[in-house]
Amino acid sequence: xxxxxxxxxxxxxxxxxxxxxxxxxxxxxxxxxxxxxxxxxxxxxxxxxxxxxxxxxxxxxxxxxxxxxxxxxxxxxxxxxxxxxxxxxxxxxxxxxxxxxxxxxxxxxxxxxxxxxxxxxxxxxxxxxxxxxxxxxxxxxxxxxxxxxxxxxxxxxxxxxxxxxxxxxxxxxxxxxxxxxxxxxxxxxxxxxxxxxxxxxxxxxxxxxxxxxxxxxxxxxxxxxxxxxxxxxxxxxxxxxxxxxxxxxxxxxxxxxxxxxxxxxxxxxxxxxxxxxxxxxxxxxxxxxxxxxxxxxxxxxxxxxxxxxxxxxxxxxxxxxxxxxxxxxxxxxxxxxxxxxxxxxxxxxxxxxxxxxxxxxxxxxxxxxxxxxxxxxxxxxxxxxxxxxxxxxxxxxxxxxxxxxxxxxxxxx
Numbered sequence: 520x521x522x523x524x525x526x527x528x529x530x531x532x533x534x535x536x537x538x539x540x541x542x543x544x545x546x547x548x549x550x551x552x553x554x555x556x557x558x559x560x561x562x563x564x565x566x567x568x569x570x571x572x573x574x575x576x577x578x579x580x581x582x583x584x585x586x587x588x589x590x591x592x593x594x595x596x597x598x599x600x601x602x603x604x605x606x607x608x609x610x611x612x613x614x615x616x617x618x619x620x621x622x623x624x625x626x627x628x629x630x631x632x633x634x635x636x637x638x639x640x641x642x643x644x645x646x647x648x649x650x651x652x653x654x655x656x657x658x659x660x661x662x663x664x665x666x667x668x669x670x671x672x673x674x675x676x677x678x679x680x681x682x683x684x685x686x687x688x689x690x691x692x693x694x695x696x697x698x699x700x701x702x703x704x705x706x707x708x709x710x711x712x713x714x715x716x717x718x719x720x721x722x723x724x725x726x727x728x729x730x731x732x733x734x735x736x737x738x739x740x741x742x743x744x745x746x747x748x749x750x751x752x753x754x755x756x757x758x759x760x761x762x763x764x765x766x767x768x769x770x771x772x773x774x775x776x777x778x779x780x781x782x783x784x785x786x787x788x789x790x791x792x793x794x795x796x797x798x799x800x801x802x803x804x805x806x807x808x809x810x811x812x813x814x815x816x817x818x819x820x821x822x823x824x825x826x827x828x829x830x831x832x833x834x835x836x837x838x839x840x841x842x843x844x845x846x847x848x849x850x851x852x853x854x855x856x857x858x859x860x861x862x863x864x865x866x867x868x869x870x871x872x873x874x875x876x877x878x879x880x881x882x883x884x885x886x887x888x889x890x891x892x893x894x895x896x897x898x899x900x901x902x903x904x905x906x907x908x909x910x911x912x913x914x915x916x917x918x919x920x921x922x923x924x925x926x927x928x929x930x931x932x
Contacts, residue, residue, distance in 0.1 A: 536661070536902065544900045552898040553920055555911040558714075558879065559783055560748075560846050563913045570781045570842040572835055576828045586824070590817050593808050595624020595789075599823040602830040603789035607743060607757055607772055614764050614793045621800040623790045623807050624818045628744045628775030629662055631790035635740060635771045636670035637810045638803070643738070644703050649673050652704040654696070656680035658904060660714045663707050663742070678706070681716050686872040686884050688718050690727070697731045703738065710743035710772065711756040712878020715906040719749075719877055725759045729766050739763055741772040748779045749878040751847035753840065769794050776826050778879065779843050785822030850879060853912040860921035867928050880906050889927040897923040 534542075540556040554565075562568050580586060594600065600622040605615065614620045625631040640649050649671040655663045657677035664675055678700075679692030697706070708728075713719055720728060732739060741760050747753040760772055776787040790807075794800040811818075829835045858873040873881050885893070885905035893899040899920060901907045912920060 540900050540902065543894075547898055547900075549898040551919060553900065553911060553916050555899060555901040555907040555920070557908055557911065559908075559910070560778065560781060560879070561908075561910040561913075563849065563915075565911070565913055567783075568781055568846070570839070572829060572838045572842050573780060573782070573825055575838075576825050576835065579828065580821070580824055588820075591624070591820055591823070593811050593817060594622075594804060595818045596820060596823040596827055598831060599787075599827040600624055600789060602827055603774055603776075604791040606746065606753055606830065607760055607774055607789075607791050608764060608793070609754065609757065609761050612761065612764060618797045619794050619800055621792045621794075621804045623792075623804070623811065624823055625773070625788040625790050626815060626818070627777060627786040627788040628742065628773050629666065629788070630786065630815070631773030631775070631788040632663070632666045632740075632742065633670065634807055634810055634814065635773060635790050636667050636672070637814075638807055639705060639738075639740075639771075640671045641810075642803070642806055643705070652676050652701055654678045654700060654704055654706045656693075656707070656709065656713070658715055659707065659709075660742075667707075676700075676704075680713070681718065681882065683884070686869070686882070687875070688720060688724070690720070690724055694727060694731055697728070697735060697737060700735060700737060702736045704735075705738045705740055706732065708739050708741050708759070710741045710746065710760050711758075712745035712749035712880070714744065714878070715880050715902070715904060716882040717876030717878050717880045718872075718882070720759070722758060722762070725762055729763055729768070733766060733768070739768055739770045741770060743772055744775040745778055745878050746774070747840065747843040748847055751844040751851075753843075764793050769799075776822070779846075780822075780826060780829075780839075782822045782825065785825070786819065787822035787826055850909045853909045853917070854881065856914075856917050857909075857912060857921060860917060861924060864921060864925040866921075866925040879908055879910060881909055882906055883924070885924070885927065886932075889931045892927045892931045893923055897926075899923055 537556055544554040604620055604622045623634055625634055652674045653667045653672045654676050657680050667675055678696035679689045682689035711719055746756045749756045763770055770793045772791040774789040777783045792800055792803055829839045854874045858870045861870045883905040887903045890901055890903050
């Protein structure tokens with residue numbers, strides 16, 4: 520008689536929501552169907568876009584006979600790491616000039632968050648710090664909770680962020696929660712284009728946040744997934760990170776090049792570390808090297824070479840900034856067009872938040888019942904939270920989406 524499977528007690532895990540949504544969309548045969556759930560850029564023809572500058576660099580790399588498939592250093596391609604950190608911190612960053620920064624090439628933004636989280640759980644403000652509270656915004660990108668839990672943190676908390684009534688930032692609640700957080704708590708901050716709300720603090724509000732965090736000895740861990748992609752301007756989108764560094768904070772900053780280079784499946788990420796001095800940073804990197812060694816051991820090179828080549832060549836860098844602006848401008852256009860249509864239809868409620876929010880996502884304010892109506896009756900796919908990806912909108916489906924939202928809001932409570 521055959522023995523029972525050793526895996527018989529493994530429960531079926533819930534599917535990852537956004538990927539399940541895409542799978543449901545693919546299986547839908549209705550010609551009107553629209554996918555507003557996917558977290559990736561789409562052209563006006565609803566197609567993925569390979570950036571022209573990326574195509575150009577890929578051809579250069581293919582023709583470069585000096586390149587081979589040897590291992591990179593454990594911490595990654597040096598010119599990628601240095602230049603990724605440079606665009607996050609700025610050319611004139613005091614931290615760069617004082618040689619108190621370091622970085623780790625990671626597998627996308629998630630990999631950067633995970634290496635940072637693993638390090639903090641072992642070495643932040645002492646040793647073995649899994650009891651340190653980690654605060655994520657309410658709401659936040661789902662992976663923030665998962666990554667820090669998987670790294671061993673036992674106390675994941677939320678700080679107030681979204682004000683549903685005014686469809687904007689709850690600054691008062693946010694500052695209050697920071698005031699009440701235990702000293703040395705870790706705060707995950709979205710550098711720009713907050714996911715999922717698309718609502719960012721203003722520079723003045725960031726200054727208030729920094730004041731409280733400095734006074735309460737709170738640690739800022741920035742997640743920068745959309746630099747340049749949010750506003751079309753690299754410097755504007757990095758303002759908060761650079762301000763905190765200028766105020767003397769030690770910070771971690773995870774960077775993703777999935778969105779702003781369109782390199783989703785190359786998994787190109789970087790973790791920038793800013794410390795009090797170079798010696799501290801070197802020791803931090805030595806421990807991160809150990810963590811990388813037992814995680815993925817050695818990073819992939821293709822995506823890192825594409826980014827490094829682009830960032831170090833003035834002509835390619837200028838072209839890339841133009842490509843990024845093309846994507847940002849299309850999203851801004853879709854925002855203004857959707858808002859205009861909803862207001863023209865006299866859809867109940869206010870819709871100014873759609874143009875006031877920034878980046879790929881908009882928190883529409885639609886409730887779960889209205890979302891269900893849109894999916895089942897209109898074949899428009901979006902998350903239960905009401906978050907939509909503005910890139911899923913096109914000049915061809917805008918009218919259909921706007922009238923469908925109008926119907927959902929007027930018919931479903």
